[in-house]
Amino acid sequence: MAERSFKxxxxxxxxxxxxxxxxxxxLALTKALLExxxxxxxxxxxxxxxxxxxxxxxxxxxxAELGVRFEANANEAGxxxxxxxxxxxxxxxxxxxxxxxxxxxxxxxxxxxxxSGVNGGALIIVGEDxxxxxxxxxxxxxxxxxxxxxxxxDPRPNLQAMVDAVHYGFDMSEATNTPVMMIVRxxxxxxxxxxxCRDNRRPALTVKDALKNPQTxxxxxxxxxFTYLHxxxxxxxxxxxxxxxxxxxxxxxxxxxxGGKTGLIVQGGMYNGVIRALQRMGLADLYGNTEVPxxxxxxxxxxxSSEFLGFCEGKDHxxxxxxxxxxxxxxxxxxxxYRAGSSVKLHGKGILPMGGEYTGQVMLDxxxxxxxxxxxxxxxxxxxxxxxxxxxxxxLTKVVPMRPPGFCTGCxxxxxxxALKMVQQERGKHQITADIGCHLFGSMPPFYVGGxxxxxxxxxxxxxxxxxxxxxxxxxxxxxxxxxxxxxxxSIGNMVFNKSDGLVVVVDNYYSAATGxxxxxxxxxxxxxxxxxxxxxxxxxxxxVKWVRQIDHTYDVPKLKAxxxxxxxxxxxxxxxxxxxxxxxxxxxxxxxxxxxRAIKEGRRVEAPRFGVxxxxxxxxxxxxxxxxxxxxxxxxxxxxxxxxxxxxxxxTCVGCxxxxxxxxxxxxxxxxYRADVVHNPTGFEKWRAGLSGRLIGWLxxxxxxxxxxxxx
Numbered sequence: 001m002a003e004r005s006f007k008x009x010x011x012x013x014x015x016x017x018x019x020x021x022x023x024x025x026x027l028a029l030t031k032a033l034l035e036x037x038x039x040x041x042x043x044x045x046x047x048x049x050x051x052x053x054x055x056x057x058x059x060x061x062x063x064a065e066l067g068v069r070f071e072a073n074a075n076e077a078g079x080x081x082x083x084x085x086x087x088x089x090x091x092x093x094x095x096x097x098x099x100x101x102x103x104x105x106x107x108x109x110x111x112x113x114x115x116s117g118v119n120g121g122a123l124i125i126v127g128e129d130x131x132x133x134x135x136x137x138x139x140x141x142x143x144x145x146x147x148x149x150x151x152x153x154d155p156r157p158n159l160q161a162m163v164d165a166v167h168y169g170f171d172m173s174e175a176t177n178t179p180v181m182m183i184v185r186x187x188x189x190x191x192x193x194x195x196x197c198r199d200n201r202r203p204a205l206t207v208k209d210a211l212k213n214p215q216t217x218x219x220x221x222x223x224x225x226f227t228y229l230h231x232x233x234x235x236x237x238x239x240x241x242x243x244x245x246x247x248x249x250x251x252x253x254x255x256x257x258x259g260g261k262t263g264l265i266v267q268g269g270m271y272n273g274v275i276r277a278l279q280r281m282g283l284a285d286l287y288g289n290t291e292v293p294x295x296x297x298x299x300x301x302x303x304x305s306s307e308f309l310g311f312c313e314g315k316d317h318x319x320x321x322x323x324x325x326x327x328x329x330x331x332x333x334x335x336x337x338y339r340a341g342s343s344v345k346l347h348g349k350g351i352l353p354m355g356g357e358y359t360g361q362v363m364l365d366x367x368x369x370x371x372x373x374x375x376x377x378x379x380x381x382x383x384x385x386x387x388x389x390x391x392x393x394x395x396l397t398k399v400v401p402m403r404p405p406g407f408c409t410g411c412x413x414x415x416x417x418x419a420l421k422m423v424q425q426e427r428g429k430h431q432i433t434a435d436i437g438c439h440l441f442g443s444m445p446p447f448y449v450g451g452x453x454x455x456x457x458x459x460x461x462x463x464x465x466x467x468x469x470x471x472x473x474x475x476x477x478x479x480x481x482x483x484x485x486x487x488x489x490x491s492i493g494n495m496v497f498n499k500s501d502g503l504v505v506v507v508d509n510y511y512s513a514a515t516g517x518x519x520x521x522x523x524x525x526x527x528x529x530x531x532x533x534x535x536x537x538x539x540x541x542x543x544x545v546k547w548v549r550q551i552d553h554t555y556d557v558p559k560l561k562a563x564x565x566x567x568x569x570x571x572x573x574x575x576x577x578x579x580x581x582x583x584x585x586x587x588x589x590x591x592x593x594x595x596x597x598r599a600i601k602e603g604r605r606v607e608a609p610r611f612g613v614x615x616x617x618x619x620x621x622x623x624x625x626x627x628x629x630x631x632x633x634x635x636x637x638x639x640x641x642x643x644x645x646x647x648x649x650x651x652x653t654c655v656g657c658x659x660x661x662x663x664x665x666x667x668x669x670x671x672x673x674y675r676a677d678v679v680h681n682p683t684g685f686e687k688w689r690a691g692l693s694g695r696l697i698g699w700l701x702x703x704x705x706x707x708x709x710x711x712x713x
Contacts, residue, residue, distance in 0.1 A: 006051070006058045013059055016199040021159075025189045026052045028159045029125060030059060031197065032166035039091035039120070039203035040069040042079045044485075045515040046098025047135060048186035049127030053096065054516065060529060067206040072518070072530065075456075075485045076102040080109035083179065086120035087113070088215040091205050092170050099126035099141035099183070101436075101456070105486070107144060113179055114148040115230045116220045117238070120205075121170030122179035124150070128269070130324050131357030133186055138355065140324045145181050145301045149234050151242055152301035153182040154268040156253075159193040161268070165298065168251055176241040178234075183300070185269050243304050252307060255294040262374040263311060264367075265333065266321045268298040270358060274321055277363040281371075282380045291378065292371075300329060305336045312337070312344045317374035319367070320348035323358045347373070404444040409632045410589075410655035412554045412582030413507050417442040418627045418663050419560035420449045420475070420505075427568065430475050431466045435459030435487070437479035437514045439507045446629040450477050457486030460495055460504045467500035473568050473576075474502040480536060481512035484520045488539055495575040496544040503567045506536055508581040517587045524583070537579045547576040554582040555659050557666040585655060606680040609656035615640075617672035618647040624673075627663045648672065 006027070013031050015021055021031055029052060033041060041063070045053040056063070056070055063070050073079040079095040086093045097106065103126060113122065126141050145152035151172060155165035162184065169180040219226050246252060266274050274294065278284035283291045295311040297303070312318055320330040330348040337344055351373075352358070352366045371379050407414045420442075424430060434440045434450030435458065443450040454462040460476035467474060478487050483506055492504065510525075512518045519525065523532040537550045547570070549563050560580065567576040599606050615638050625633055625648065632654040635646040650660070661673040679686060 006055045010055065010059045010062065013062055014200070015197045017197060019197045020194050021197050022192075022194045023159075024192045025157070025159065025162060025184065026055055028163055028193075028195060029166060029184070030055050032163040033094055033123075034063070034066065034068070034200040035163075035198040036121075036167055036170045037092055037201035037203050038068060038094050038170075039205065040071070040082065040085060040093045040207055041095070042071040042073045042082045042093075043096035043125075044073050044076045044079055044098075044102060045512065045518050046102055047127065047129055047515070048189045049096050049098060049125065049184070050516040050518075051189070052125070052127075053518065057518075057529075066200055066202050067208070068203065069207045076105040077109050080106035080113065080124070083109075083113050083118070083122045083124075084116075085207060085210070086118040086122040086179075087116050087220055088217055089120055089205060089210045090174075091120040091203060091207060091210060092123075092174075093120065094123040094125060096125040096127070098136075099128050100139040100144070101129075101136050102126065103141045103144045105456070107148075110144065110150065110179070111148045112222050114150045114234075115222045115227060117177040117230065117233065118173060118179055119177070121173035123166065123169045123173065124179060124181045126181055126183050127189060128183045128185045130185070132359070133357075138324070140328075141181065141183060142300060142324075142328050143326075146328065149238070150178055151176070151180045151299065153180060153251075153298060154300040155182070155184075155188070155298050156268045156271040156296065157185070157188040157191045158272075159191065160195040161298065162188060163195050168249060171249075172242065172245050172251075175245050176238045178238050178242065183269060187272070188269060239302060242302055243306075246299050246302075246304055247307060251299050252304070253296040253298060254311070255288070255296060256290040256292055258293065259314060260293050261314070261316045262371070262378075263293040263295060263315050263318045264321060265295045265308070265311070265318055265329070266297065267300060267323065267329070268296055270321050270323055270363075271296050273358055273360060273363045274367070276360060277367045280360075280364055281368065283378065297329070303329065303332050303336070305340075308333060308336055309340055309342065312342060315344055317345045317347060317370075319351065319370045319374070320346065321352065321358070321363075321366075322348060325349070325354050327354075345374075404441075406441050406444055406629060406631070407438065408586055409630055409653050410585035410657035410659070411438070412509055412585060412657070413439050413442070414628065414630065415554050415557045415659050415662060416505065416507060416560060416580050417447040417449045418659070419557050419564055419666070421447050421627060422557075422561055422667055423564050423568070424449075427565070428472065430472050430568075431463065432475045432477065433459050433462040435476075435478045435482045437482055437507070438509070439477050439479050442477065446626045455486070457482035457484075457488075457490060460487065460491035460502070463502055464494060464498070464500070467495065467498065467502045469501055475568075476502060476504045478504060478506055479514070480506065480508040480510070480520055480522050481514065483536060483539075484522070488543070492540050492545065492575070492577070493543050499573070500575050501573055503564070503576045503578065505564070506540075506577060506579045508536055508579050509584040510581070511584050511587055513584040513587065517584065517590075535579075537577075540577045540579075545575050545577050547572055547574060549576075549578045551578065551580045552582070554580045555657055555662055557659070557662040561666055585657065589655060600680045603681050605682065608678045608680070609658070610650075610676050610678055611654055611656060611658065611660060612650050612674055612676060613648045614672045614674055615647045615649075617670060619670050619672075620645040620647050621670075622648060623667065624648055624660055624664050624670075627667055628660050630660060633660055 076097040083093050153165045155161045173180045275288050322329045327349050351370050432450045434453045436456040459478040463474045463476045510523050512520050521534040522536050537548050632651050636649040637646045664673050
């Protein structure tokens with residue numbers, strides 16, 4: 001169950017020649033694939049292209065009509081390996097995943113694919129996740145294109161430009177026998193606009209047709225002596241063919257006047273930000289017409305030296321706008337200028353920041369600084385010293401406390417970490433490693449459970465050095481998404497083979513929740529096109545784990561605590577696995593809220609639990625928050641003049657999971673939590689009973705108030 005359905009939007013993918021497509025980047029890319037005659041598509045979800053996998057899944061019926069094979073791959077390596085179908089057959093294939101972590105996982109397959117070369121066009125659409133909105137390490141996928149020599153497209157964030165890049169990408173791949181990587185940043189994925197459609201095309205050769213006539217070519221095998229021939233083929237044939245294709249088809253674009261003493265060399269993905277900065281400086285209009293010459297690199301690799309040097313002719317200064325580090329493009333262009341003996345002054349990092357996202361303000365400040373050096377006469381008087389008189393903004397870090405990432409309200413993973421924290425309070429601190437996914441938030445306040453994480457599905461493997469026996473058993477956390485992605489063999493299999501004695505807690509929330517709620521093998525819901533309901537507990541038993549415990553309700557904190565304690569104290573040797581299962585609350589609410597709303601509207605009785613805190617009982621020590629951290633659990637001041645400290649309070653965002661009460665009970669905290677059931681469309685008897693209770697409580701309250709001793713002000 002993905003976080004968003006694209007069933008309605010998918011119908012627009014049927015549009016043909018002469019029609020205009022309106023939508024966001026993800027849908028435009030999918031439409032472009034269908035127009036290109038793609039034969040098979042795969043991938044693995046991850047920001048910022050998770051929605052592309054959701055679109056492809058929702059469009060599976062349409063793709064089947066066209067003879068296109070779709071596969072939601074187990075991981076990025078599986079997706080990249082799928083492109084092997086284009087090595088021997090003239091079938092176009094495309095895969096998509098998150099970069100750079102997805103490229104890291106897929107690097108072995110991508111290297112082999114690039115070395116072999118392709119017959120059919122092979123396109124890798126990478127969601128480049130760099131900048132302030134990223135959830136991962138700050139790296140670029142550019143290095144992988146250079147390392148393995150696959151061509152790298154970086155189209156302007158414009159729907160027509162992105163669609164054209166897909167078409168050109170397949171053609172360029174086939175013209176050069178080389179896979180093509182295409183970068184789309186988060187703004188490209190979600191930019192909206194229009195483009196003129198083409199008809200969807202059936203693949204010239206489908207994967208089913210290929211099976212009727214299998215092909216092999218032993219010279220494509222990545223083994224000596226062919227690997228040496230592949231290297232020479234890359235240098236002597238594929239590279240020149242790529243440069244020729246780029247120039248002949250004008251993939252890189254030139255904007256602004258042809259002359260001038262200054263110019264900008266811009267990554268395609270940075271083009272919109274550059275134009276916006278020039279607009280703010282009065283050097284470009286609303287339509288993108290610019291007074292500063294721009295060389296827009298829709299192909300970031302390979303760089304065409306003749307094209308670049310031609311742009312630099314007659315110029316004194318050029319600025320390379322390249323986001324991220326290292327500055328691969330700037331270094332290469334510097335080499336071209338040096339070899340050509342050019343006197344053009346190349347600027348880049350130094351004027352622009354070495355690292356960090358090139359936001360609108362960064363772009364404006366950097367372009368202004370460049371033009372002050374290169375062409376001060378181009379700057380209007382009002383812009384020659386921008387922002388010098390701007391008001392000083394307060395340092396909000398002194399006012400607003402840092403808010404670390406944390407679990408959602410009602411998250412079933414929160415009680416797991418509460419139990420782990422309580423176990424450590426009793427037994428002492430354990431060596432704990434975490435994994436990629438929502439459960440990584442357990443290392444944040446208020447739990448501080450888990451530390452280093454080495455990759456998706458590698459949480460237990462990251463503890464391998466500590467699994468040789470010791471005073472306290474090491475503990476590892478892994479999610480169901482990471483378990484099926486890579487963890488079953490790399491982590492659990494590794495523990496079994498090496499006779500490890502540690503504990504693994506598998507957080508099973510029924511979905512690949514952190515990437516948008518996509519189904520995995522252990523998902524409970526029926527899926528018409530995928531095999532679900534494969535228990536994790538059975539999988540780990542199948543590879544040799546003997547000590548396995550299944551918990552089907554993670555909100556039972558006492559049971560979790562007891563089971564974890566048992567795993568850490570049992571004399572039985574070997575890996576221990578606890579599968580802690582409860583449905584992701586976000587997906588549960590997405591599914592249940594519409595059903596409840598419909599039932600209430602139809603007049604049916606619906607009961608919804610709510611939790612609260614009795615202010616008269618709460619001691620105000622806030623220990624419940626230190627063992628819960630739920631966003632709905634906060635503080636409020638009472639009207640009691642004898643109490644200065646605020647008491648615990650549960651707001652209206654509570655989803656009634658019961659975790660706060662369970663934690664309070666398991667930790668032997670104050671009994672101030674209570675549960676109240678909100679009944680919609682109650683029966684006649686329930687209305688009568690509620691009225692009677694209200695009158696009785698009101699009478700008791702008035703009686704008590706009458707006996708209270710009060711002192712007038």
